[in-house]
Amino acid sequence: MxxxxxxxxxxxxxxxxxxxxxxxxxxxxxxxxxxxxxxxxxxxxxxxxxxxxxxxxxxxxxxxxxxxxxxxxxxxxxxxxxxxxxxxxxxxxxxxxxxxxxxxxxxxxxxxxxxxxxxxxxxxxxxxxxxxxxxxxxxxxxxxxxxxxxxxxxxxxxxxxxxxxxxxxxxxxxxxxxxxxxxxxxxxxxxxxxxxxxxxxxxxxxxxxxxxxxxxxxxxxxxxxxxxxxxxxxxxxxxxxxxxxxxxxxxxxxxxxxxxxxxxxxxxxxxxxxxxxxxxxxxxxxxxxxxxxxxxxxxNFGAPVAAAPVQTPAAVPVIAGQLDQANGVIHGQLPAAGPDTQRIIVDAAPYRIMLVRTSDGTRAYDAACPHYGVDLADGGCDSDSDKVYCPACAISFDLQTGKSSCPSLTLQPYDIRQDGAAIRIRVAPPEAVAP
Ligand code: FES
Ligand SMILES: [Fe+2]
Missing domain, CATH: 2.60.120 (Jelly Rolls)
Structure with missing residues (x-):
């Protein structure tokens, strides 16, 4: 052949x-x-x-x-x-x-x-x-x-x-x-x-x-x-x-x-x-x-494999965010030099948000995959094509739109404003916030 x-x-x-x-x-x-x-x-x-x-x-x-x-x-x-x-x-x-x-x-x-x-x-x-x-x-x-x-x-x-x-x-x-x-x-x-x-x-x-x-x-x-x-x-x-x-x-x-x-x-x-x-x-x-x-x-057990220690790759950087519940906003501060990777996670329980640089500006999405809720910070990310990949089912999400090839699986987007190192992520629409 x-x-x-x-x-x-x-x-x-x-x-x-x-x-x-x-x-x-x-x-x-x-x-x-x-x-x-x-x-x-x-x-x-x-x-x-x-x-x-x-x-x-x-x-x-x-x-x-x-x-x-x-x-x-x-x-x-x-x-x-x-x-x-x-x-x-x-x-x-x-x-x-x-x-x-x-x-x-x-x-x-x-x-x-x-x-x-x-x-x-x-x-x-x-x-x-x-x-x-x-x-x-x-x-x-x-x-x-x-x-x-x-x-x-x-x-x-x-x-x-x-x-x-x-x-x-x-x-x-x-x-x-x-x-x-x-x-x-x-x-x-x-x-x-x-x-x-x-x-x-x-x-x-x-x-x-x-x-x-x-x-x-x-x-x-x-x-x-x-x-x-x-x-x-x-x-x-x-x-x-x-x-x-x-x-x-x-x-x-x-x-x-x-x-x-x-x-x-x-x-x-x-x-x-x-x-x-x-x-x-x-x-x-x-x-x-x-x-x-x-x-x-x-x-028929194999000879014991000398288990090499697991070398976990560096995780996507995480910063703490402050949730302003009354206004439905998360405030955060990017590291002094700005994110040196394409992604950063903003942790503000119960929210965990993935900020990502795309060719068309920064986007913010829920870090949980909409399918099984796995952490998208574990998935690969391709800056050339603006895609993040689910670490479980390998589907790709377009980082500019949040969409995947499956109509029912789209990332949850959030509005993000950036002023220098300060970021402001709206997690609840203004009308949902108590006056
Ligand atoms: S868990 Fe992400 S697509 Fe299945
Ligand atoms: Fe297999």
Whole structure:
């Protein structure tokens, strides 16, 4: 195959059409999804998808239907998918010995956020995968409920169908320590619905929040690297590099398949409360042997990693503001030399306001992301494009308008006046202030 595009060994992109003999595998998956929808919803629904694309899936099925769709499609395509993943190991990564292939396959169906956020709270999380039928009972018997892990709190009451992955590395979530992930676009994946990576942090020691298994708050991120994919393109990446998902702010359903390889026998992080224990060997797959190995976590912990101390990047500077409740105004004093960074936080409880220099003057916004309330001071900021990035869902906000690509997610603006170093931020409209 032609040389894939690649960055620092962290990720590469390639196209399935160059993968022998799997060149038409994207079409095969699409056809399987559409024929399953036809059985579930009728010919007219299938016709919408054939005519207008898989991106219209949310118009013909509900999130409640996704579980059955995934079950059926992955059941029928399991063996070819595993064989295709093996071919990625051979042809893209150049692994010529035996290696391991995760039995856990994920068909990711992410409805547009504006649709997904109004769906049934009982619907399934788009990030849940499927194991082979032969090991499901064993998997259930090994299931562990951790008293600390509480993803629902993080997602603030949103139905699971609307969840997007916050920044994480996969071994925090029980995956093997030295895997390579295949993230394959079945339909178009624009940047606003795609994966994001933080390759600048490839070798950084990062703090995990055990409640979410995502990066701890308070760690200031760089600007995320967006990774849009054309239908059929695959991202093959090192999942020990911080990554996440852009909340799907498009009006299209995003469909992708994830698989995982390990060059050597998988090992797990003992700090996580569970592990992905079911694997296959590449040689078995290639020889048609339907065998799943159970690598019990307690027998396969990785050697303790000398935990390098976390070096938290310098935070956005914070100044104290004085809230004049009676007049609905916060007063503050910029540091003598003026803010030497693009942003500064004004802390005046209960307000926490982000001041930002743009190419068109200073703006003031609530520092809490309008989605989950995370602190935008932790997100990357790009002064050339006047954008700040949510540190959780990676969406960008235009600092001149406060708008994002999602109509329901706009920053809360405040009027700001500056007189030398003195600033005055109006937090309540004059008519709301008691006379
Ligand atoms: S927390 Fe999701 S967009 Fe900011
Ligand atoms: Fe991940």
């Amino acid at each position: 032609s040389a894939p595009s690649s960055t620092q060994g962290v990720w590469l992109k390639c196209h399935v059409r160059e993968l022998a003999p799997w060149a038409t595998m994207t079409e095969r998956v699409l056809s399987e999804i559409i024929s399953t929808v036809e059985q579930m919803k009728g010919a007219a629904a299938a016709q919408v998808l054939r005519q207008h694309g898989i991106e219209r899936l949310h118009e013909v099925i509900d999130t409640d239907d996704v579980t059955s769709l995934r079950n059926q499609v992955l059941e029928r395509l399991r063996q070819p998918l595993l064989a295709m993943a093996t071919a990625v190991g051979r042809q893209v990564l150049g692994w010529d010995g035996d290696f391991y292939v995760d039995d856990y396959l994920i068909l990711r169906i992410n409805f547009p956020y504006e649709v997904a956020r109004k769906t049934n709270p009982a619907s399934e999380n788009p990030g849940i995968g499927r194991l082979s039928a032969t090991v499901r009972e064993q998997f259930q018997a090994r299931k562990v409920i951790d008293p600390v892990y509480a993803p629902k709190d993080y997602h603030r009451g949103h139905p699971p169908a609307a969840w997007a992955h916050g920044p994480h590395i996969d071994s925090w979530a029980g995956h093997s320590r030295d895997g390579r992930n295949i993230w394959w676009a079945i339909g178009e994946v624009p940047a606003e619905a795609g994966m994001v990576l933080y390759p600048e942090l490839a070798n950084a020691s990062l703090p995990c929040e055990r409640r979410t298994l995502y990066l701890q708050a308070g760690y200031r991120l760089p600007v995320p690297t967006y990774l849009p994919l054309a239908a059929g393109e695959m991202l093959v990446f090192d999942p020990e590099v911080l990554h996440g998902t852009h909340l799907n702010t498009t009006d299209a359903t995003r469909v992708a398949i994830s698989m995982r390889l390990n060059a050597s026998r998988p090992t797990f992080d003992p700090a996580c409360f569970y592990s992905r224990e079911f694997w296959r060997r590449a040689a078995d797959i290639e020889q048609g042997h339907d065998e799943v190995l159970h690598l019990r976590r307690e027998d």
